[in-house]
Amino acid sequence: MLVKICGTVSPHCYNNKNCPGFLIQEGKSKILLDCGNGITSEMNMEKDLNNLTVIISHLHKDHYGDILSLAYTTYVHHNLGLLDKKVKVFIPKPNLTTIDATYINLYGDKVTKTTESTINDYNFLTNLGMEQYLEFETYDEKTILNIDDLKISFARNPHQVNTYSTKVISQSATIVYSSDTGFKGNILEEFAKNTDLLICESSFLKGQVRKSDNHLYAKEAGLIACNAKPATLLLTHFWPSIPKENYLEEAKNIYPNTDVAEEGKVLRLERRNYNG
Numbered sequence: 001m002l003v004k005i006c007g008t009v010s011p012h013c014y015n016n017k018n019c020p021g022f023l024i025q026e027g028k029s030k031i032l033l034d035c036g037n038g039i040t041s042e043m044n045m046e047k048d049l050n051n052l053t054v055i056i057s058h059l060h061k062d063h064y065g066d067i068l069s070l071a072y073t074t075y076v077h078h079n080l081g082l083l084d085k086k087v088k089v090f091i092p093k094p095n096l097t098t099i100d101a102t103y104i105n106l107y108g109d110k111v112t113k114t115t116e117s118t119i120n121d122y123n124f125l126t127n128l129g130m131e132q133y134l135e136f137e138t139y140d141e142k143t144i145l146n147i148d149d150l151k152i153s154f155a156r157n158p159h160q161v162n163t164y165s166t167k168v169i170s171q172s173a174t175i176v177y178s179s180d181t182g183f184k185g186n187i188l189e190e191f192a193k194n195t196d197l198l199i200c201e202s203s204f205l206k207g208q209v210r211k212s213d214n215h216l217y218a219k220e221a222g223l224i225a226c227n228a229k230p231a232t233l234l235l236t237h238f239w240p241s242i243p244k245e246n247y248l249e250e251a252k253n254i255y256p257n258t259d260v261a262e263e264g265k266v267l268r269l270e271r272r273n274y275n276g
């Protein structure tokens with residue numbers, strides 16, 4: 001299994017670093033986990049568009065911002081006869097029910113501002129006018145996708161909107177990508193048990209103030225790895241201008257088999273074997 005690192009930072013691109021995106025390849029299948037701003041600059045469209053499936057972890061803009069680039073490229077490739085299949089894009093269902101409701105939306109559900117924004121994001125994505133080229137489908141924690149020889153499953157994360165960790169299992173390796181998650185209540189320790197690679201967010205560093213538990217400190221990514229015991233913990237979702245070594249140092253103290261995600265790098269995974 002090959003994992004190409006396309007984007008590692010949030011909330012904006014900076015200095016050849018892009019918002020989140022990881023391209024998994026095994027055999028003829030390609031799975032793009034998140035489509036953050038700038039990630040198409042790391043893709044080889046002549047090859048990568050064929051048999052591509054996109055999975056958006058949640059409807060925050062840093063995780064789907066490059067979908068316009070992908071949509072337009074798909075349209076042009078169709079027109080040039082370079083592509084004859086639609087690219088399938090899986091997105092979470094928007095949050096339609098919450099406890100602290102503020103008003104009734106057009107679906108008849110009580111919603112908060114956060115919920116409303118995911119409905120707007122959902123409507124934006126599914127009304128791009130690109131249905132001839134992109135095919136949107138929704139998923140949740142019960143969904144299992146079998147794409148060629150890859151089996152893909154999901155776990156719900158504590159985060160402001162419906163957000164999912166993704167597990168990709170193939171003959172040769174298993175990886176889990178956390179996407180964005182709070183610390184309390186996430187089930188990554190179980191979900192990522194003994195994986196070959198755990199790609200885990202580490203948005204905060206010791207000394208930074210986290211106003212709410214929607215993201216992890218690098219140390220917490222290390223703590224999760226201590227129990228999940230992946231062959232390698234790969235940190236991602238950094239602040240654009242902070243050196244990645246700072247995150248590495250904090251997590252490595254807790255879990256020695258830790259590395260940082262770097263744009264453009266391709267990891268080759270075999271079971272319990274990692275060559276960075």
Ligand SMILES: [Zn+2]
Nearest residue numbers: 058060159180
């Ligand atoms: Zn998020």
Ligand SMILES: [Zn+2]
Nearest residue numbers: 010060062180
């Ligand atoms: Zn994010």
